[in-house]
Amino acid sequence: MQMIDDLISRLQANVASGLPDQSEQPMKVPASAYADPDQYRKEIDRVFLQSPxxxxxxxxxxxxxxxxxxxxxxxxxxxxxxxxxxxxxxxxxxxxxxxxxxxxxxxxxxxxxxxxxxxxxxxxxxxxxxxxxxxxxxxxxxxxxxxxxxxxxxxxxxxxxxxxxIDIDAWLQGIDTSLADLRLEEFYPYRVPTVIDSPNWKLAADGYLDGYHIGYLHRNTIGTRSITNRNTYDFFGPHVRIGFASKRTADFKPSQGDIDYPQYLSLVHYVFPNVSISGGHGDTLMMSRLLPGRTPETSTTIQFQFYRQPVVDDMVEIAEEKRQTYEAVVRDEDCATIFQIGDALAGMGDRHFVFGRNEPANQLLHRTIAEMTADG
Ligand code: FES
Ligand SMILES: [Fe+2]
CATH class of the missing domain: 2.102.10.10 (Rieske [2Fe-2S] iron-sulphur domain)
Incomplete structure (x- = not known):
């Protein structure tokens, strides 16, 4: 796949240079952006009710x-x-x-x-x-x-x-071309969802857009094979494609034969505002959907696994084992951490958090939402 080959060669360059793709500047986001009920209501009305x-x-x-x-x-x-x-x-x-x-x-x-x-x-x-x-x-x-x-x-x-x-081309701004390379229509769902309570939906979204935490928060689980903080980021309007380097990225050589691409990179397409598609460049993918709750402090994360073959017979056990592995990671590592952040918001007053140049996808998320919810 040419798109994947290109991403891996960019990841190789980032690993060699020691730098991920970066934005121009760090960016401040007020802690109140996550907790303010008026802001939350605008996000529901102007982002979720109006966007495809x-x-x-x-x-x-x-x-x-x-x-x-x-x-x-x-x-x-x-x-x-x-x-x-x-x-x-x-x-x-x-x-x-x-x-x-x-x-x-x-x-x-x-x-x-x-x-x-x-x-x-x-x-x-x-x-x-x-x-x-x-x-x-x-x-x-x-x-x-x-x-x-x-x-x-x-x-x-x-x-x-x-x-x-619904003007889908104006909305997708080309991420559909990248998604088309995954041939999503070929997949089969494993119809057992993972349902996890999460705090404010943007805290959860931040986790999906963040290539910086993998080797730290997930060091003993999904991060063991990755090289963290060397990501590629591609932007399609508000949507993002993120490449994650692995310890084998440097070994990759393009060839004609069957290549097990997920060994050399992990891939996430974040389709704004609330869906992450992880993988799809191999035989599996995981779709995560963030559902804002009834208050700014609550959301639900729902994940589904998909496979390129029907999930029957021996595949059921494999799918269930993988589902449970990711459930534990998301619940015990990601969500446990972002609940701490949710609890911290009240004490932050009018102070801000900061996203580094190495967190450009998070910067885009907050910039996009700020623009879509701005008055006047
Ligand atoms: S039949 Fe649906 S509400 Fe009466
Ligand atoms: Fe994570």
Whole structure:
């Protein structure tokens, strides 16, 4: 893969020079940016409700009737591939009186039947069943509420504002070309999620964008094979691709044969505002989704593993072992640390934190959010 070959040669240069890709200057971020309820409300309204959000990988809804469902900033979402093959995102809200039409987080269905009074909808969202219709009277409801949705590079993007236009090229700014190299549509999900409580969503996002901590916080786990703080960073508008060097990076030689790329680099695509895709340049990837909570102090991290072959038979045990390994790392190392930061915020007053020149992706995150939430 030419993109991967190029990234590895840049990592080799960074390892040789002892420097990661850097921004021009360190950057200060007020501690209050993480905790202020007004700021948080603006992030929900202006970032999460207005932006195209990556809500699924298309391979999660590979066959007609396949669906995934989750709540994002208070909006219950149902992403389903219709019998016509089209992937749509709906509000998981019954048009009768608002109950969820499915309580499951994933599955395959021909109908979604609301548990409250059994109104039912087909996979294209059309209302197809209304028990006691002759008793109900005339209505003008025809189906579930659809959200503007586009599939690009094997990923599904939706805007939570039902009235919004979706200009996906203006939003992705080319990260879809990089994602396309991963052939995301070929993967198969291991449908057991890891669900971990996390503090403010930006504290969690900072962890995914940070190539500086791997060899320290994770020195005894996922950091043992890496060379820390020599990362490549590529920016696509608000989105980022990060390359991580390993102890074998220097050994890499481009060749024609099958290469086990993940030995030579780790790769993260961070799709703003809240999805990290780790890997995908080999046979596995991990998708992490950050879900802001009901208050600035809370969020949830949900992770799914994907494999290039169906997760059946022997693969199940392998996938589960890997899932548990990453769960322990994220919960006991990343989240345990960022909860400390969350607890520290109140005592920081109007002081600031600082992101170094070697943390350019974090700088971009905070700059982007500041711009999107600025008044006037
Ligand atoms: S709320 Fe769904 S059928 Fe009544
Ligand atoms: Fe980490």
């Amino acid at each position: 959000i990556m809500v699924a990988l298309a391979c999660e809804v590979r066959e007609p009737g396949d669906y995934v469902a989750f709540d994002l900033v208070g909006r219950p979402l149902l992403i389903v591939r219709g019998q016509d093959g089209v992937i749509r995102t709906f509000l998981n809200v019954c048009r009768h009186r608002g109950a969820k039409v499915t309580a499951a987080t994933c599955g395959t269905a021909r109908r979604f039947t609301c548990p409250y009074h059994s109104w039912s909808y087909d996979t294209e969202g059309t209302l197809v069943g209304l028990p006691g219709r002759e008793t109900f009277g005339d209505i003008d409801t025809t189906g579930l509420i659809g959200l503007p949705t586009v599939v690009r590079a094997g990923a599904v993007f939706s805007v939570l504002d039902t009235e919004a236009d």
